[in-house]
Amino acid sequence: MPEQNAPQTDGAKGPTHDVAVLGGGSFGTAMAKVLGENGHRVHFWMRDAGQVDEINRTRINSRYMPDVELTGDLLPTTDLAEAVGKAEIVFVAIPSKAFRAVIREHSGEFRDGQIVISLTKGIEEHGFKLMSEILQEEIPRCRIGVLSGPNLASEIVSRDLTATVIAAKDPDVRRTVQDLLGCEYFRVYANVDIYGVELAGALKNIYAIVAGLASALEMGENAKAMLITRGLAEMSRFAVSLGANPMTFMGLAGVGDLIVTCTSAKSRNFRVGYAVGKGQNLDDAVNELGQVAEGIYTLKLVKEKSEAIGIYMPLVRGLYEILYGTASIKAVINSLMLSVQNSDVEFILPRTISQ
Ligand SMILES: NC(=O)C1=CN([C@@H]2O[C@H](COP(=O)(O)OP(=O)(O)OC[C@H]3O[C@@H](n4cnc5c(N)ncnc54)[C@H](O)[C@@H]3O)[C@@H](O)[C@H]2O)C=CC1
Numbered sequence: 001m002p003e004q005n006a007p008q009t010d011g012a013k014g015p016t017h018d019v020a021v022l023g024g025g026s027f028g029t030a031m032a033k034v035l036g037e038n039g040h041r042v043h044f045w046m047r048d049a050g051q052v053d054e055i056n057r058t059r060i061n062s063r064y065m066p067d068v069e070l071t072g073d074l075l076p077t078t079d080l081a082e083a084v085g086k087a088e089i090v091f092v093a094i095p096s097k098a099f100r101a102v103i104r105e106h107s108g109e110f111r112d113g114q115i116v117i118s119l120t121k122g123i124e125e126h127g128f129k130l131m132s133e134i135l136q137e138e139i140p141r142c143r144i145g146v147l148s149g150p151n152l153a154s155e156i157v158s159r160d161l162t163a164t165v166i167a168a169k170d171p172d173v174r175r176t177v178q179d180l181l182g183c184e185y186f187r188v189y190a191n192v193d194i195y196g197v198e199l200a201g202a203l204k205n206i207y208a209i210v211a212g213l214a215s216a217l218e219m220g221e222n223a224k225a226m227l228i229t230r231g232l233a234e235m236s237r238f239a240v241s242l243g244a245n246p247m248t249f250m251g252l253a254g255v256g257d258l259i260v261t262c263t264s265a266k267s268r269n270f271r272v273g274y275a276v277g278k279g280q281n282l283d284d285a286v287n288e289l290g291q292v293a294e295g296i297y298t299l300k301l302v303k304e305k306s307e308a309i310g311i312y313m314p315l316v317r318g319l320y321e322i323l324y325g326t327a328s329i330k331a332v333i334n335s336l337m338l339s340v341q342n343s344d345v346e347f348i349l350p351r352t353i354s355q
């Protein structure tokens with residue numbers, strides 16, 4: 001093949017940009033690494049001064065990514081005002097429980113028209129707000145987007161082939177994020193359904209816990225496929241009732257992320273489910289994990305919301321009874337298996353109402 005027709009294989013391309021990544025955990029570190037390797041100057045904010053010092057000295061974030069060297073132009077800092085002030089685009093990877101507090105405290109630092117992208121897959125406890133809605137409320141003068149998809153941080157830092165979705169109304173925001181992040185191992189697809197993409201990322205964590213439980217109980221491959229597919233039916237039913245586009249669930253942010261987290265022990269949510277399935281109590285499983293498993297909070301919120309709006313979510317209800325109620329895993333499985341046998345794809349054949 002003539003040399004000039006060979007595909008470009010370099011990560012870095014185009015002009016260098018100043019970007020900020022807020023949050024020094026697994027995913028913040030993974031995204032900072034991609035951006036740095038793509039040739040951008042990354043203002044990497046985290047609250048822990050010791051972690052900043054360590055990354056400056058060793059280029060390693062030992063708490064979250066002990067085996068990964070952070071190459072590229074990475075500037076770790078505890079000064080959020082400086083990071084946001086210098087950045088053209090800001091990526092936020094703060095767990096949902098702290099997301100609003102961090103943005104609100106620093107809302108004055110963001111500029112008119114600045115692009116702010118949420119990487120967080122969770123829901124706020126009071127008011128059922130998604131992270132893009134929080135950004136809209138706290139920094140309405142910014143241009144907002146959401147990145148979500150089958151994106152295990154531990155694989156991205158190894159440069160394993162990965163695809164994701166940028167959802168934003170503004171085409172310039174979508175194009176900018178595609179240009180910043182895209183490289184030979186990371187592909188960024190676009191969507192306009194912010195709510196659907198974001199909700200899919202949060203909801204799939206619940207089914208990853210269910211899949212971890214099933215795996216611990218060695219339920220078999222048929223059961224795994226049943227759980228993933230009925231999880232998809234349930235999460236899309238719920239999301240569509242709240243205004244999401246059902247087709248979003250056919251894409252990377254929907255079925256893609258559901259597959260990766262329901263089939264891999266690299267998912268923290270899966271691991272929590274697995275530990276509970278092996279008999280550990282929830283608090284111990286979470287403590288042992290030492291990282292965020294958003295699904296355990298999302299589960300409570302979705303259970304309440306689905307009951308309030310009358311959406312049938314038997315897997316959510318069953319998992320809730322196991323994690324927060326008194327039901328045995330066996331009793332929940334029996335009741336799920338003996339419930340009414342209903343429609344496969346309810347967008348084709350509507351469900352019969354009886355639950
Ligand atoms: N790790 C992964 O593979 C992926 C994670 N995500 C999402 O990214 C979000 C962040 O997750 P991870 O980085 O994986 O979590 P993590 O548990 O690895 O790290 C959480 C980070 O948030 C920081 N943090 C917590 N509270 C804070 C506060 N009040 N102020 C400042 N920093 C605070 C912690 O210090 C830590 O650096 C979650 O919503 C997760 O669902 C999304 C895609 C992939």
Ligand SMILES: O=C(CO)COP(=O)(O)O
Pocket residue numbers: 121149150151152153205208257260261266267268269270292293294
């Ligand atoms: O969202 C993720 C992969 O897409 C990460 O999942 P966990 O938070 O369960 O590790």
